[in-house]
Amino acid sequence: MEHRKRLYWVIFLGLAGVIAIIPEYFFTEESASMPVQTRADFSPQEQGQLATLRSGQKSVSMRKQEGSIRREKQAVETSTDLFAPHSWYVAPPRVPVAVVPVYSPPPRRPVAPPLPFRFIGKLDDSQKMLVFLQRGEEVHVVSVGDVIDGTYRVDGVTDDRMTLVYLPLQATQSLNVGSKL
Incomplete structure (x- = not known):
């Protein structure tokens, strides 16, 4: 087996050497036999x-x-550019657009948030009416003119309604405080 491998390599290298030498013999003679033009040969x-x-x-x-x-x-360079970008896309014609003025409604007037208080009860003293209001865990005892947490002011208390003013917007709101006793 080893003998065959050596034989193949010897044949391969021998043929490669022959192929490398052949051009030296054939092509050098032709180039030497080509006529060289001199000045006298030109018109x-x-x-x-x-x-x-x-x-x-x-x-x-x-x-x-x-x-x-x-x-x-x-011309040859531009026509033979194989990697030049080509596109079949044809842009649609431009259609003139009429400018329509945009009407935006006037901004809405801010609205006071819903009342966070729940009516618990009231006490009618001979001097003034006291109302008990609850917000979360807090209980507030208020009368006319009091300000609750700097945001609500009590404007009036009747037998069935209490009027509160939301101070940041000066919006008036009312709360049902029961009926006449």
Whole structure:
């Protein structure tokens, strides 16, 4: 088995060497046999163009030729760009839009929050009426003119209604305080 592997490698390397040497023999002879052009082989018109090129001056016809060559190169470059973005999308025509004034309703007037108090009872003293109100765990005993927590003021107490003013908005609210006894 080992003998076969060595044989294959020797054949492979031998063929690779032969393939590497073949171009040296065949292609060097052809390049040596190719004729080399000299100045004498050029026509008088071509010698004139070469002379103007060597001197650095360009004739009008040379400038026109260079411009046409540049244009052809640009045309070839743009037409052969394989990765240029292409799209089949056609934008819809623009439709003029009429400007309609936006009507916004006037802002709503702020409203006082619902009363946080619950009526517990009242006491009619000969001097003034006392009303017992509950908010959460707190019990407030109020009469006309009192201010509760800096937000509500008691404006009046009748037999069945109590009038409170929400101080931040000066909004009047009423609370049912039972009926006439």
